Amino acid sequence: MADEVIDKAAAKDRVKRKKAVKDRWWAVAFIAPSFLLVAVFVYGFIGWTGYVSLSNWNSLTPDFSFAGLANYIYLFQDFRFQADLRNTLFFTLLFIGFVIVSGLGLAVLIDQKLKAETLFRNIFLFPMALSFVVTGVVWQWLLNPSTGYNTFLAFFGIQPLWYTDTTILGGFQWGSIEFGLPVAIIALVIAAVWQMTGFSLAMYLAGLRGIPEELREAARVDGASEWKVYMKVVIPLLLPITVSVVIIMAHISLKIFDLVYAMTGSGANFVTDVPGVYMFETTFRANYYANGAAIAMVMLILVAVFIVPYLLANRRREG
Amino acid sequence: MAIRLTPVFKYALAIFMSLLFLSPIYVIVVTSLKPLDEVSLATMWAFPTAIDFSSYAEAFSALAPNLANSLYLVIPATILSALLGAMNGYVLSKWKFKGSEILFTVLLFGMFIPYQSILIPLIQFLRTIELYNSIPGLILTHVVYGLPITTLMFRNFYANIPDTMIEAAKIDGAGFLQIFRRVIIPLSITGFVVVAIWQFTNIWNEFLFAVTITNADSQPVMVALQNLSGSQIVQWNVQMAGAMLAALPTLIVYIVLGRYFVRGLLAGSVKG
Known part of the structure; x- marks a missing residue:
């Protein structure tokens, strides 16, 4: 009798364990295809691009003979690529700065218990739903020196040349380029900020809503002005969100291609060129595959510098 | 002050x-x-x-085949990447195993890479399997590179389903598949809406893959719009009508389902 009970329990245990093993296999079967695809299409292909970037494949026919770092050395001495790095640096700084300021500003404004708050929020957010190509096509006209916003600015007697301006502000010779702020980049920044402000606005608004009203109330009771409440209480609490916004915007900015391609192209003296456009044109229009691969690897490294620490920090915070 | x-x-x-x-x-x-x-x-x-409305008529006759291409691309790609994302998210949130968190981080990295860094091998690969210059090739591409974001969204979404529900189902004798079918999927409707809107918008608006993987016949609408605006013969009232037509599907989705769009936007950037 007692033996039977034990047998039964043992049998039940076996069934249960068998089931658990089966469940494990199902779990593996669920994720294996995706992970295999990502292993090949992301990591395998990056490795392959790295290999191409070290080869002599600079014509239509593949040539995988080893070229060492020749393609990279060529790039860093190249006028166009130096201009690209300069443009990317200034575009990224201005773009991130303005996206944060405008997103935070609008979030605070909307958070003032405005009537029609949903309407305002939707207006600031809708450009996020558009393609960079549409944005580029439209802003190409809005910032055209002979029409667009210049029609209004004429009242104030200013007629910026926008993306056709070839001035480099504060320029000094550096390598083969003039280093400084390319004025034409500002036109691209304006279009990109118009499109992406909604992102930081949504992030900051969610963040503001997450700050308990009591915290602000307590500061007010202590006699802090509304300005101080924001500077000393609210904005510091929003720091993690600011970090996320900076990282996400930085990676968008470093790999930007479609907006520039649709709106301005490379520009005279490459004042609006970026690595994404250079990579596309040199690889797929001129068949310099190894050069294109080298540009892509530089872009990847720039993005990874931002993203990898961010992902690892996220991992630690969760784990 | x-x-x-x-x-x-x-x-x-x-x-x-x-x-x-x-x-x-x-x-x-x-x-x-x-x-x-x-x-x-x-x-x-x-x-x-x-x-x-004549500029709309002209823009539509120029873009119609490409609008159709975009639809053929975006619908299967959205459904497939959402399904795979749900499967991965389920395992990575409810069936965690040793190393699953590291695997997840390894997967997430794929979301941030500049796609230029995989483009040359991708095109070689698509040529080899004869999917280059085809919509199925573009679908495959978007499904694969959509996996990190859809997985992330579903994983975060499923993290909010209490583990006790899974435990209770297990005690009732339900296995991995039954729990997925009877507990997880019925609770996933919002998750699918958010992910589908996100993927729909992103794939519809995407340009780099579209312009490098397809030629004339299989080009999605954004490439055609760019060609339209780049040509000197086309007047800019037609360009604007074209921009409107190309933007309309995602704008409508945004206007009707904006709430879910914003949830997707937040889900894609804030982890766990």
């Missing part, structure tokens, strides 16, 4: 900023409704004297 914004100032600022944000849309709409002889640089901001 005490800043108390007066209500008048607040609304004035909000309305001014709104007008600024809407001005590009105003230009698109107004220009696209003008007949050709009214389209001039000097009168960009002026209202059309009579509403004329």
Whole structure:
């Protein structure tokens, strides 16, 4: 009798364990295809691009003979690529700065218990739903020196040349380029900020809503002005969100291609060129595959510098 | 320094900023409704004297095949990447194993890479399997590179389903598949809506893959729009009508389901 009970329990245990093993296999079967695809299409292909970037494949026919770092050395001495790095640096700084300021500003404004708050929020957010190509096509006209916003600015007697301006502000010779702020980049920044402000606005608004009203109330009771409440209480609490916004915007900015391609192209003296456009044109229009691969690897490294620490920090915070 | 914004100032600022944000849309709409002889640089901001849909007719006849291509691309790609994302998210949130968190991080990295860094091998690969210059090739591409974001979204979504529900189902004798079918999927409707909207918008708007993987016949609408605006012969009222047509599907989704769009936007950036 007692033996039977034990047998039964043992049998039940076996069934249960068998089931658990089966469940494990199902779990593996669920994720294996995706992970295999990502292993090949992301990591395998990056490795392959790295290999191409070290080869002599600079014509239509593949040539995988080893070229060492020749393609990279060529790039860093190249006028166009130096201009690209300069443009990317200034575009990224201005773009991130303005996206944060405008997103935070609008979030605070909307958070003032405005009537029609949903309407305002939707207006600031809708450009996020558009393609960079549409944005580029439209802003190409809005910032055209002979029409667009210049029609209004004429009242104030200013007629910026926008993306056709070839001035480099504060320029000094550096390598083969003039280093400084390319004025034409500002036109691209304006279009990109118009499109992406909604992102930081949504992030900051969610963040503001997450700050308990009591915290602000307590500061007010202590006699802090509304300005101080924001500077000393609210904005510091929003720091993690600011970090996320900076990282996400930085990676968008470093790999930007479609907006520039649709709106301005490379520009005279490459004042609006970026690595994404250079990579596309040199690889797929001129068949310099190894050069294109080298540009892509530089872009990847720039993005990874931002993203990898961010992902690892996220991992630690969760784990 | 005490800043108390007066209500008048607040609304004035909000309305001014709104007008600024809407001005590009105003230009698109107004220009696209003008007949050709009214389209001039000097009168960009002026209202059309009579509403004329001929630029839409012209833009539509130019873009129609590409709009269709975009639909053939975006629907299967969205469904497939959402399904795979749900499967991965389920395992990575409810069946965690040793190393699953590291695997997840390894997967997430794929979301941030510049796609230029995989483009050359991707095209070689698509040529080899004879999917280069085809919509199925583009579908495959978007499904694969959509996996990190859809997995992330579903994983975060499923993290909110209490583990006790899974435990209870297990005690009732349900296994891995039954729990997925009877507990997880019925609770996933919102998750699928958010992910589907996100993927739909992103794939519809995508340009780099579209312009490098497809030629003439299989080009999605964004490539065709770019070609339209790049050509000298096409008047810019037609360009604006084209921009409007290309933007309309995602704009409608945003207007109707904006709430879910914003949830997707937040889910894609804040982890866990």
